Amino acid sequence: MFKRMLSAFGVGGPSVDTVLDTPHATPGQVVTGQVRIQGGSNDAHIDQIVLSLVTRVEVEHGDHEFGGVSEFLRVVVAQGVRVPAGQPMAVPFQLPVPWETPITAVGGQRLPGMTVGVRTELVISGAPDKGDLDPLLVGPLPSQDRVLDAFGQLGFQFRSADVEAGRIHGVHQELGFYQEIEFFPPAQYAGRVNQVELTFVTSPHELVVVLEADKRGGMFSSGSDAFGRFHASHQDAVNTDWAGAIGQWLAQVADRGGHSAFGGHAPGYGQPGYGYEQHGHHGHHRGPGMGAVVGGVAAGVVGGMVLGEVVEEVFEDDGGDAMGFEE
Secondary structure, three states: OOOEEOHHHOOOOOEEEEEEOOOEEOOOOEEEEEEEEEOOOOOEEEEEEEEEEEEEEEEEEOOEEEEEEEEEEEEEEEEEEEEOOOOEEEEEEEEEOOOOOOOOEEOOEEOOOOOEEEEEEEEEOOEEEEEEEEEOEEOOOHHHHHHHHHHHHHOOEEEEEEEEEOOOOOOOOOOOEEEEEEEEOOHHHOOOEEEEEEEEEEOOOEEEEEEEEEEOOOOOOOOEEEEEEEEEEHHHHHOEOHHHHHHHHHHHHHHOOOOOOOEEEOOEOOOOOOEOOOOOOOEOOOOOOHHHHHHHHHHHHOOOOOHHHHHHHHHOOOOOOOEOOEO
């Protein structure tokens, strides 16, 4: 980001530029960098330097849906900073990325509809000055990547992705929202399943994969949703036959009616055993197909726009609130 003059000090005041050591991260990782400040014509005092992680969240209210910016991590990286006139200074920082942070890039391609940014806020004379917003590309963990690979292997096609406010029944969440990655089903299920949604709920020790299938209604029946939920440690998830597990779940969803759900602890290779449940949630895609599909969608939907421009457009109307909603 370009250096931004601190308006609170007027003309000749210091400028600030937040620099990430790398714009790439994964859930649970620590992002590092520096807040670089260039002194102005006079000495200056900054009460606090605050960094936060923000993303765009959709909220359903009745028949309406509102979009806003949610701040889901806030860290004070320095207090009582004296900036000498004309002198440069750098404040190093470490920013822990929450385990439930939405994925914004898959296979080296930006995931359309998804943005996460690092926002810099300076508190000067008790008044916050929100400024720089640096994009952060959040890639999947190896355990999540295995699930995405399976969606690609099974022939799912990426449809869209967003972040929804709320909580999933029966799953412990630290954050008040969850990511939905929507897919068109493999060709053999066309006419029986409209779409499949995938949600990851991740902790340091466990990956929860939640699936929701939107079943197409027939001549004498209405459409319905079917849910599945799978739990696995990160180590087990890397060694799980996800294509087999998800394919089996989808086949049962397509063949059965109603709200039957299929889930339990994800089996490793050659390890049978599932349980039936009544709750869960969603689906996404990667692997041989995921990177290519996301790349194709990105080229067709956002054209030549770069991530920084997308982020600025998405967050430009946050109004300085932790959640600034707009219809």
